[in-house]
Amino acid sequence: MPSVSSRANNMPASPIRKLVPFAEKAKKQGRKVYHLNIGQPDIETPDTMLNAIRNFAPKVVEYSHSAGIESYRKKLVGYYQKYNIALDYTDIMVTTGGSEAIEIAMMTCLNPGDEMIIPEPFYANYNGFSEQAGVKVRPIRSYIESGFALPPISEFEKLITPKTRAIMICNPGNPTGYLYSRQELESLKELVLKHDLFLFSDEVYREFCYDNREYVSVMHLGGLDKNVVLLDSVSKRYSACGARIGAMISKNKEVMEAALKFAQARLSPPTFGQVAAEAAIDTPQSYFDKVKKEYVARRDFVITALNKMEGVFCPNPGGAFYCIARLPIDNADKFCQWLLESFNYKEQTVMLAPATGFYSTPGAGTDEVRIAYVLNLDDLNNAMLCLDEALKVYPGRKVKEKELAK
Amino acid sequence: MPSVSSRANNMPASPIRKLVPFAEKAKKQGRKVYHLNIGQPDIETPDTMLNAIRNFAPKVVEYSHSAGIESYRKKLVGYYQKYNIALDYTDIMVTTGGSEAIEIAMMTCLNPGDEMIIPEPFYANYNGFSEQAGVKVRPIRSYIESGFALPPISEFEKLITPKTRAIMICNPGNPTGYLYSRQELESLKELVLKHDLFLFSDEVYREFCYDNREYVSVMHLGGLDKNVVLLDSVSKRYSACGARIGAMISKNKEVMEAALKFAQARLSPPTFGQVAAEAAIDTPQSYFDKVKKEYVARRDFVITALNKMEGVFCPNPGGAFYCIARLPIDNADKFCQWLLESFNYKEQTVMLAPATGFYSTPGAGTDEVRIAYVLNLDDLNNAMLCLDEALKVYPGRKVKEKELAK
Numbered sequence: 001m002p003s004v005s006s007r008a009n010n011m012p013a014s015p016i017r018k019l020v021p022f023a024e025k026a027k028k029q030g031r032k033v034y035h036l037n038i039g040q041p042d043i044e045t046p047d048t049m050l051n052a053i054r055n056f057a058p059k060v061v062e063y064s065h066s067a068g069i070e071s072y073r074k075k076l077v078g079y080y081q082k083y084n085i086a087l088d089y090t091d092i093m094v095t096t097g098g099s100e101a102i103e104i105a106m107m108t109c110l111n112p113g114d115e116m117i118i119p120e121p122f123y124a125n126y127n128g129f130s131e132q133a134g135v136k137v138r139p140i141r142s143y144i145e146s147g148f149a150l151p152p153i154s155e156f157e158k159l160i161t162p163k164t165r166a167i168m169i170c171n172p173g174n175p176t177g178y179l180y181s182r183q184e185l186e187s188l189k190e191l192v193l194k195h196d197l198f199l200f201s202d203e204v205y206r207e208f209c210y211d212n213r214e215y216v217s218v219m220h221l222g223g224l225d226k227n228v229v230l231l232d233s234v235s236k237r238y239s240a241c242g243a244r245i246g247a248m249i250s251k252n253k254e255v256m257e258a259a260l261k262f263a264q265a266r267l268s269p270p271t272f273g274q275v276a277a278e279a280a281i282d283t284p285q286s287y288f289d290k291v292k293k294e295y296v297a298r299r300d301f302v303i304t305a306l307n308k309m310e311g312v313f314c315p316n317p318g319g320a321f322y323c324i325a326r327l328p329i330d331n332a333d334k335f336c337q338w339l340l341e342s343f344n345y346k347e348q349t350v351m352l353a354p355a356t357g358f359y360s361t362p363g364a365g366t367d368e369v370r371i372a373y374v375l376n377l378d379d380l381n382n383a384m385l386c387l388d389e390a391l392k393v394y395p396g397r398k399v400k401e402k403e404l405a406k
Numbered sequence: 407m408p409s410v411s412s413r414a415n416n417m418p419a420s421p422i423r424k425l426v427p428f429a430e431k432a433k434k435q436g437r438k439v440y441h442l443n444i445g446q447p448d449i450e451t452p453d454t455m456l457n458a459i460r461n462f463a464p465k466v467v468e469y470s471h472s473a474g475i476e477s478y479r480k481k482l483v484g485y486y487q488k489y490n491i492a493l494d495y496t497d498i499m500v501t502t503g504g505s506e507a508i509e510i511a512m513m514t515c516l517n518p519g520d521e522m523i524i525p526e527p528f529y530a531n532y533n534g535f536s537e538q539a540g541v542k543v544r545p546i547r548s549y550i551e552s553g554f555a556l557p558p559i560s561e562f563e564k565l566i567t568p569k570t571r572a573i574m575i576c577n578p579g580n581p582t583g584y585l586y587s588r589q590e591l592e593s594l595k596e597l598v599l600k601h602d603l604f605l606f607s608d609e610v611y612r613e614f615c616y617d618n619r620e621y622v623s624v625m626h627l628g629g630l631d632k633n634v635v636l637l638d639s640v641s642k643r644y645s646a647c648g649a650r651i652g653a654m655i656s657k658n659k660e661v662m663e664a665a666l667k668f669a670q671a672r673l674s675p676p677t678f679g680q681v682a683a684e685a686a687i688d689t690p691q692s693y694f695d696k697v698k699k700e701y702v703a704r705r706d707f708v709i710t711a712l713n714k715m716e717g718v719f720c721p722n723p724g725g726a727f728y729c730i731a732r733l734p735i736d737n738a739d740k741f742c743q744w745l746l747e748s749f750n751y752k753e754q755t756v757m758l759a760p761a762t763g764f765y766s767t768p769g770a771g772t773d774e775v776r777i778a779y780v781l782n783l784d785d786l787n788n789a790m791l792c793l794d795e796a797l798k799v800y801p802g803r804k805v806k807e808k809e810l811a812k
Contacts, residue, residue, distance in 0.1 A: 128671030242677025265534030271648025272678035
């Protein structure tokens with residue numbers, strides 16, 4: 001019997017999805033599971049988008065251009081203009097979700113064996129796409145104590161080798177919720193120019209910046225046109241994760257021309273999703289205002305609830321809809337599985353993502369979990385109650401000295 | 407300025423799409439271009455499918471399961487049952503088009519440096535996906551004189567090395583339209599078992615078998631459960647290329663489990679397309695009967711027209727909606743570009759795909775083109791008139807001895 005490739009063996013299972021069978025089992029046992037493990041918001045997709053699909057008129061569902069429907073790409077120029085990102089539509093290639101934007105960007109810019117530096121914890125699937133592309137991830141540690149701020153540039157310098165080809169960031173950050181300051185990004189810019197690197201920036205959460213904090217895109221930094229590749233998606237913006245529409249954006253023509261060859265191989269991004277996403281650009285600002293208000297309320301509730309729990313610490317994120325919390329537990333993977341397999345509070349439990357999957361450094365994040373605050377306040381309240389109760393009875397609770405002294 | 411990867415440089419431009427800029431220019435000059443270059447049918451998508459999209463009810467466009475919507479996978483079992491392919495729904499993973507099925511199958515089963523034998527001419531994007539996966543394609547030549555029948559197994563044997571991991575076929579074939587006989591497939595089976603190889607079979611054209619010829623799937627061959635990976639798509643079946651819904655199918659559990667990790671990295675296939683594809687399974691047989699009748703009429707017309715042209719030879723394909731024709735020309739790439747750039751017949755021209763892009767052996771197919779008979783009979787008639795006229799005046803026409811003697 002032929003065996004699977006070692007690439008397949010090395011491919012990491014999704015830390016977000018690997019607990020799914022346990023959740024399914026808990027549900028079959030009649031338990032309510034609060035899904036804080038995945039960035040699947042409960043926010044309604046805007047009608048602008050859904051109506052476009054309901055009014056889909058063509059009689060043939062055709063391939064689009066490999067780079068995306070031209071009218072959609074042109075309309076995206078206006079969308080980015082609102083964020084002070086000046087683009088020509090040829091700078092934009094529509095992709096099948098942000099996932100494919102990452103995948104094609106890596107394949108276009110890096111060879112097998114090349115290295116990419118990513119501040120960790122980072123979006124776990126960067127690992128998967130790196131494995132696929134044969135790219136070696138060099139993680140650079142950021143810490144919960146500083147809210148996961150950008151590590152000092154001197155630490156980046158230590159990791160740079162002749163094989164280093166790119167730096168990847170996510171801003172606002174998944175899984176940290178951290179929002180990079182202009183100063184942090186300017187310091188990255190200097191580094192990127194000094195070493196002639198690509199700078200990949202995943203900015204799919206730009207609609208979710210809180211407390212009037214400034215969203216600074218890598219596209220706002222001058223002099224980086226040849227280096228910057230912006231990775232984007234409509235999934236979170238319009239709560240339309242299933243549309244699978246994203247974008248790879250660069251002013252580096254050589255990059256975009258090469259990327260198109262990968263795009264041509266897979267023919268085209270989904271037509272239905274593009275039609276919906278094109279219409280979605282007309283979504284009124286009131287939709288986003290309402291959504292942002294809702295997320296701020298959720299964030300405030302969750303962060304407060306977490307920090308009230310004995311032994312729990314969670315920094316206040318400036319963007320996205322995630323936070324990473326440090327829990328008084330022996331092992332986050334065990335704890336998250338235990339929540340689904342062995343725990344319930346009034347027939348309810350909560351599903352979290354162990355933070356270990358977001359770190360590339362072995363052993364990092366063992367006592368941290370990622371929480372996606374993508375449910376309504378009532379559900380979040382119940383989920384936090386579950387978590388609080390669970391931490392009290394979890395057999396692997398780490399007893400802190402403070403508690404021992406009680 | 408950082409440069410693109412050598413992988414990107416090596417990535418082949420799509421032979422089907424690389425002439426697109428010339429076609430766009432011709433259209434801007436007011437010319438009608440008949441697109442016989444790409445398998446984008448003009449056949450209407452069935453209402454079963456379009457109505458499902460028009461009635462899309464959920465308020466949130468969510469991710470689906472990474473392996474696809476469960477109800478869709480279960481319903482697909484019934485679809486395959488009609489073709490005597492007995493599956494469990496867990497044997498089926500829904501993909502973003504057949505393209506992604508190919509991509510994931512290669513990554514799952516082959517390592518960089520591994521070899522895959524493919525009878526040529528073959529679907530050009532197999533090259534692209536191989537380049538992405540670092541897989542070396544070993545082409546085995548099939549010939550227009552025999553209608554592109556399977557090469558003798560002894561020829562395959564000559565190509566097998568310790569690095570050979572898979573054989574890939576397309577049946578009914580794109581770009582040849584060739585339909586493999588049971589005998590041919592049985593001989594492949596013996597080879598695959600003898601050398602413990604994977605057998606990838608792209609059968610996206612199974613609905614298009616003509617002249618009451620039997621469709622034999624690799625899934626019909628007994629004893630190959632561990633070896634066979636079926637690659638599928640709804641694109642042609644329902645004339646829904648833009649839906650981007652395909653499937654990777656295998657009874658090898660190890661393969662399917664590993665494939666799921668790649669699927670998880672990209673989160674999920676498109677939700678809209680899956681909803682449409684699930685509904686499409688209820689499309690009445692009358693739709694397919696009508697479509698098949700139409701394609702047979704088109705095929706008969708095109709093949710007859712081609713073989714009537716001086717110096718042209720085209721075998722009669724048993725399936726799909728392509729044929730490869732040998733033309734009296736110096737160079738198919740030049741000719742196809744010339745058709746768009748420098749030729750018109752009553753302000754009309756025709757776009758063809760040079761067959762060179764479907765061969766991996768350098769120099770093969772130089773005087774061949776692939777024709778997709780995806781337009782209605784009137785358009786096909788005009789397209790054939792254009793081609794006939796074009797061949798008369800093309801400066802690179804190869805003058806045969808017979809003609810010289812005139």
